[in-house]
Amino acid sequence: MSAQLISSIKRLDTNALDTLTQAAQAAPRLRMNRNLHPDHAAPVQRLAIAMEPGTYVRPHRHSHSWEVLTVLRGSFSVVIFDDAGVEVERFILGNSALHVVEMPAGTWHSVAALESGSIIFEVKEGPYTPVTASDSAAWAPEDGSPEVAAFVHYVAGISHT
Secondary structure, eight states, X not given: OOHHHHHTOOOOOHHHHHHHHHHHHHSTTSEEEEEOSSSXXXXXXXXXXXXXXXXXXXXXXXXXXXXXXEEEESOEEEEEEOTTSOEEEEEEESSSSOOEXXXXXXXXXXXXXXXXXXXXEEEEESSOOOOOGGGBOTTSOOTTSTTHHHHHHHHHTOOOO
């Protein structure tokens, strides 16, 4: 194997995951990603996303692509919604019997980190396209709104009074 080939192998070792977690903990949105794909035009997007409890992943869909999620560390609550925002399914990914989930294109979903240091690995078809207004749930709170904390608790399965 050539030295050039070996140097192009991408790795996510314990140090890389620790660094990613520290960056998420320091970030205003409590999350940080590390892309393995070379650029936004890549035909397959591959990234590790460190998320801390409390980060808000507004329900959204990827109308052009399936999405695969697997957990590298910790655990996540994943909630699937119908077009009206009614919960269809909920499951815990990581630290359980469920390790990988693939959602078809157009699936409304949200994710909540259940413990500090949680890192999810996401794979979807490229090229990268930002979530548009039509693919961001109009029935969910907007980033920064007062309802966000309650919605994050709902997705995480935390009851609040």
